[in-house]
Amino acid sequence: MNRFKNAGLVALVVLGALIPAAHLNRWHGIWEALAWLAPAACLIFTRREFPRRANQALALAGSLITVDTMLHFVRLRQATGEPWLRLAVILSVAALVTALAAWALEQPLFARNSRAKADASGPREFPVAGFAAWAVALALLAVVQLKVRPPMLLAERFAHGAGWLEISLLALYAGFTAEALCDPLRASKARRRAWGLFSLAFFGQLALGLAGFKDFLMTGALHLPVPALIVAGPLFRGEGLFMLCLFSATVLLVGPAWCSHLCYIGAWDSAMSQARKRPSAAPAWLRRGRILLAAAVFGVAWALGRMGVTSMTAVWLAGGFGLAGVGIMAFASRRTGVMAHCSGWCPMGLLAGLAGKLSPWRLRIGSGCKGCGVCSLACRYDALRPEDLGRKRPGVSCSLCRDCLGACPKSEMELTFLGRSGPWVWATFSAVVAALHAVFLGVARI
Numbered sequence: 001m002n003r004f005k006n007a008g009l010v011a012l013v014v015l016g017a018l019i020p021a022a023h024l025n026r027w028h029g030i031w032e033a034l035a036w037l038a039p040a041a042c043l044i045f046t047r048r049e050f051p052r053r054a055n056q057a058l059a060l061a062g063s064l065i066t067v068d069t070m071l072h073f074v075r076l077r078q079a080t081g082e083p084w085l086r087l088a089v090i091l092s093v094a095a096l097v098t099a100l101a102a103w104a105l106e107q108p109l110f111a112r113n114s115r116a117k118a119d120a121s122g123p124r125e126f127p128v129a130g131f132a133a134w135a136v137a138l139a140l141l142a143v144v145q146l147k148v149r150p151p152m153l154l155a156e157r158f159a160h161g162a163g164w165l166e167i168s169l170l171a172l173y174a175g176f177t178a179e180a181l182c183d184p185l186r187a188s189k190a191r192r193r194a195w196g197l198f199s200l201a202f203f204g205q206l207a208l209g210l211a212g213f214k215d216f217l218m219t220g221a222l223h224l225p226v227p228a229l230i231v232a233g234p235l236f237r238g239e240g241l242f243m244l245c246l247f248s249a250t251v252l253l254v255g256p257a258w259c260s261h262l263c264y265i266g267a268w269d270s271a272m273s274q275a276r277k278r279p280s281a282a283p284a285w286l287r288r289g290r291i292l293l294a295a296a297v298f299g300v301a302w303a304l305g306r307m308g309v310t311s312m313t314a315v316w317l318a319g320g321f322g323l324a325g326v327g328i329m330a331f332a333s334r335r336t337g338v339m340a341h342c343s344g345w346c347p348m349g350l351l352a353g354l355a356g357k358l359s360p361w362r363l364r365i366g367s368g369c370k371g372c373g374v375c376s377l378a379c380r381y382d383a384l385r386p387e388d389l390g391r392k393r394p395g396v397s398c399s400l401c402r403d404c405l406g407a408c409p410k411s412e413m414e415l416t417f418l419g420r421s422g423p424w425v426w427a428t429f430s431a432v433v434a435a436l437h438a439v440f441l442g443v444a445r446i
Contacts, residue, residue: 009104013040016101017055019094020062023069031161035168036062042172043110050130050175052105057135059102066095126182129427129434133178136435138171141442152443154205157215166442174438181430184406188378191261191401192270194437199267202444224315226322227263227348232301236314247348248355254433255359256352259342260381260399261433262440265325269341272329273380276337282382283332286344287395294347297321343382343397353396361400361429364421365392366412378407400429 017040025033039058043051070091077084104110144152145163156163180190206225209217223229230243250258259266273279304314325341332340342349371389383398405413414421415429 006109009107009109012097012101012104013055013059013110016059016062016098016104019098020058020065023065027069028164029161031159032164035164038165038168039172048130048176048179049127050134050179051172052110053127053131054134054172054175056102056105057131059098059105062101063095063099066091066098070095126179126427126430129178129182129431130175132428132431133434133438134171134175136431137174137438138167140435140439141167141170144439144443154216154442170438170442173441174434177437178431178434181434182427187430188401188403188406191403192267192274194434195261195267195270198262198437198441198444199264201441202264205444224318224322225264226318226325227265227346228297228321229318230348231298231351232318232347235298235302236305238305247352250436251352251355252359254429254436255356255361255400256349256398257361257400257429257433259349259352260401261437263342263348264444266339266342266346268326269329269333269339270380272333272341273337273339275334278377279337279380279382282336282338282343282385283340286338286340286382287397290344290347290350293345294350297347337380338382339380342399349397349399353398356400360418362416362419363394363398363400363402363404364414364416365389365394366410366414367392368410369408369412370410372409374409375404375407375413378403402426 017037021033021036024036036058039051039054042048043055070088073091074084074088077087141153145156145167151157151163153163153166155166177190177194180186180194183190203225205216223233230247234240234244247258250262254261260270300317301314304317325345328341328345332338369389369392371386373384373386373389376384376386376389379398379401380403381395381397381399381401383395384404385395388395400415402415405415415425417425417428
């Protein structure tokens, strides 16, 4: 008896995915249909919890799509005087079957698989964070697909409608990334891997653009991949605030975590610093000189623009500054184990740290901290010097990478949101930053 019941539940879930996909294929094409089916395939092959919740949400949405399709054809047939009752009954049953798929996914046959996975010795699951990241990434990328012209999503540039499949896959990727970032045992390594993937995608598409494939460039024109130009570029030109607005919005959402999760070149500095197992004492200039350096970079950019210096000259100067930063990574970061480029050379790191004070996220050091320095050995951003621990406040270069939180032997460090702490804070932060990471990965072109 259970065998027939389980077969019926599986049939409901399969039909609940195929019916809306068929309507999407009819109205929009095969790419949209495949995008709809991607979460179902993910559920089949991974048996994870958040894809189950994602499929439940899609089943309910698919029921509404089927009802909307029914109403469209009913009105059409009424207008032409054709019979419509049979069609209405058939599509109503289809909508009901799709809605019942959400119920079927709540049954022990599917829920038990998720619980078994959670009880196994494998990675822990954080389904709420994964589902939230999936939903947020899906919504943000859908806005990009629908509103931005020319198409910004890479797949859409090569096949009309393929952007929806890219969105679906990126949203699923956001969910898995959020779950990994939620797990204290995996968070540090998962962050560096996801960050490295983003940098690889960014510079890989730049290389293809330079090779003559203009579709891989966001605007069809080349812009230097130097983070300082986010501010220095508009200061020089007196216009072009898109990247600055994007940077500002991101910092408001996740604070200085822009530097440790979303900066396309920061992953290089991270990889260089990992050449040493533990960071050593950071260079003295790292903190003392960064304010003067940032002021000089932005001041020179503004002055060059007012002096009428040609764009080509400015490009060469900016390129030289970027190459000098790579040199800082190769020598200072590798030698000290501290991310010297991000913590001392890059002006955007300073701005992210300062502007991050407007963000609700904070790293709090508890009153019971004895300054043992174990957390300092996990920090690559030079944000936890002895004087910082004494003040019970990380330095301005803290990027909320959270590597230090798992290192503290007394659990005296925690991430807070508006002064509140708890597992939900960690999960929420992971979901937001993972969703933004997936969105940035989808639009990672110069």
